Amino acid sequence: MNEWPLLIFTISIQAAIGGTFMLWVFQFINRRKDLNLFSLFKLPLIVIGILSVVGLAASFAHLGTPTNALNTIRHVGSSWMSREILVTGTFIGLAVLNVTWLFYHKKVLPWLLIVTALVGFVDVYCMAAIYTHSLIGPWHSVNTFLSFYGTTLILGAVLAVTLLTTSLYKKGIEIEAKQFLKIGLSTALAGFGLHILGTALYTPEATEIIIVSSSISASVMATYKVITGIRWVISILGVSLLGYLTLSSYRKSYTILTIVTLLVFVLSEGMSRYVFYLLGS
């Protein structure tokens, strides 16, 4: 597997997109309450901005001649990669604008958040379309779309829960924290459901790489099955941890547990993406 930059790029950007959406959801359900969104969203928006920039750097690492990067938006009319790069660039620009606006005006712009998230969701579609439009058989599947959106929802939900609920609890805003935890759990479960549906509809053994003398070796298939199995176990552990955080009351170990939950999901989604690239490269 030689596609580490693409793995880091897709995971980082999808987490940032999902996280932005979850922040918008939080402000939307609490729009009539007098919450200090500036102080609550400071850390999450900075982390989302950093994730976007990390994704951008990883995408540059994938290129052989990064100095020609601007040329990649020349073929928007027919190339999904061109479209994806244009939409990703727009998302990253908006993500950075959200942080800049927050610090400059000391307030959150809800419409900018939802516009950023919607551009992000379009971006996830474009990312998946790059792979479904290639000649690599294992990527020609609805699973590519479902798993990309699944990762977006899971990592976005867990990232937002990790970065937001601790400060909510610490500020004594417990009801909102509990409510957001439930929404986070539901969103992560929805993402998990997309992954399950995608896997159920996916038969990589039955696909072929439509490139001369290319095939999926038995050893690659065996590695795929083992990693996928371990990944599901780790995902279930993550869901259990998130469920525990949602149902239990706040305690000192809460922050550590949320970070552990986030890391568990980063690992499971990273493994899911690893096998995705393994089957194609």
Next chain:
Amino acid sequence: MTQLGFYIDQARCIGCKACVIACKDKNDNPEGVNFRRVYSFEEGKFTKDNNGSFIQNVQSYFLSISCNHCDVPKCVENCPTTAMYKREKDGVVVIDHDKCVGCKYCEWNCPYGAPQYNEELGKMTKCDLCVDLLAEGQRPACEGACPVRAIEIGPIDELRKKYGDNADVKGLPSSKITKPNLVINAHKHASN
């Protein structure tokens, strides 16, 4: 436009790979980069007859392939930079290195494994049908090197008139995907 293309006489090919070496030498390609490749295929097995003796039933054949300068080149369609393009005068698919970003997306979009990444250049590279040699009235490197005259390059209309229009053999993706400018005289064991 006079579209250029290849005729490959697979029935004649002996798998010597002189075409691969001539192409590599002409283009000064590094290790691992081969614009033209010869794939070998083996099939069949030893079977037991009624007397208990084993009968040899093994076949092998070769296939020499490079870029086929397709009519519907997916590499051109999907290249994000427009660096990959089809020349108007002869339909040869070439890469503008001033534009190429080295994203390798064309690699995932060519059924023939034609675009290949050159690590030293940080860009994609591929067969350009030796248009420089053709312009000087010489023959392309692969054609000139083939000891059994299994490769012929020329206007595809003429090649099809002489040799037919088959571009599908066992081991090669369907010609319906990109409509290659390729005619193959299939080996008897490689016919689809």
